[in-house]
Amino acid sequence: MNNYLLTLLAVTTTGLIQTTQALNVEVDINRGLNNNVFLESDDILRNAGDSSEQQSDDIQTQFGVMAAHEFLDQENSDASxxxxxxxxxxxENDLETRIFSFSLPYSYYVGDYRFRSTYARTSYELSSEEVLLYxxxxxDLTKRLGDNRIGARFSLTNKTPKDERYEGYKGTSTGVKLYLQLRRIDHSIQLDADLFNNDYSDEFISxxxxxxxxxxxQRYSGHDWRLAARYKNTQYNEDPLYDEIRNDQQYSLNYSHNFHIHDQADLYISSEYTNNISNIADEDDDFNYNQWINSVGVRLGF
Structure with a gap:
């Protein structure tokens, strides 16, 4: 990973004198109802606090800021x-999650192909305590087919626990993604297929x-709406606590609708439902659950 980062930094600093792009900033604020705050599959929240004091049904408030600066913009390459x-x-829950992320993407274009390498560093804080560092x-390799796009992504993440509750998550995550995007003037369709492997020091949560x-x-007269569906299949390592190897099947459906109220402001609503079906459902551990989050928010761009 260190060699990868040094190579990336060397490449992206090669044209710094051509810094011409302004800083782009996006602010997102939303508030909604979450009927299952502490998901069994959540790496961050599953070990948080005293379970006897947790309220599964709660009002959540989310605030996000994204800032991007394109410091390299050449004919065949760009970097940000x-x-x-x-x-x-x-x-109701005495719980606050904070996520800080820094990323450095570099893209190179050859004909209809785009090659992109990205380094990202992400810190997770839970109730003002840093718990995980990624x-x-x-x-990424993307090929342009007219207005359409087809591509693949390969990723490797090193996870470092910063809190003893998360020592079991020390290790790596690898992923391979294939995607196809069909783009038209007023609508687009995207299909994704992903393989993942989480190799942790605690083999029973790998x-x-x-x-x-x-x-x-779809975009129409000042409105943007999006409908997405996902199926996820997760296989756990064999655990002597159970008679069979745990396998989860998860179904998710998400709908969002944006209303353009100003050149730099959108009002939006979002609804997401997730249902997890597991083969482990005994008295002590039942991994069958669902979550429904309904929220309204505003997004500002500068």
């Missing part, structure tokens, strides 16, 4: 610096699996 901040809090390297996702986006 991106900073992301995300904060989530709840009314260092990620990604490589997982392998795949998921498929399809989304349809």
């Amino acid at each position: 610096i991106m900073l992301d901040y995300f904060q989530e809090s709840f009314e 260092n990620t390297g990604r490589f 997982t392998q699996g795949y998921y498929f996702q399809a989304s349809f986006s």
Whole structure:
């Protein structure tokens, strides 16, 4: 990973004198009802606090800021610096999540092909305590087919626990993604297929699996709406606590609608439902659950 980062920095600093692009900033604020705050599959929240004091049904508030600066813009290449901040809090639960992310994508274009390498560093905080640090390297290859796009992504993430509750998550995550985007003037369709492998120091929470996702986006007279569906299959390592190897099948459906109220402002609503079906459902551990989040928010761009 260190060699990858040094190579990337060397490449992206080669044309710094051509810095011409302004800073782009996006602010997102939303508030909604979450009927299952502490998901069994959530790496961050599953170990948080005293379970006897948790309120599954709660009002959540989310605040996000994204800043991007394209410091390299040449005929066959471009590079940017991106900073992301995300904060989530709840009314009844004494819980606050903060995510800080820095990423450095570099793209190179050859004919109808785009090659992109990205380094990202992400820090997760839970109730003002840093719990996990991620260092990620990604490589994307995209081919343009007229207005359409087809591509693949390879990613490797090194996870470092910063809190003893998360020592079991020390390790790496790898992923391979294939995607197809069909673009038209007023709508687009995207299809994704992903393979993932989470190799942690705690072998009983290590997982392998795949998921498929399809989304349809439509734009019409100041409105943008998007409908997405996803199926995810997760296989866990064999655990002596159970008579069979745990396998989860998860179905998700998301709908969002944006209203353009100003050149730099959107009002939006969002609804997402997730249903997890597991073969482990005994008295002590039942991994069958659902989550429904309905929210309204505003997005500002500068």
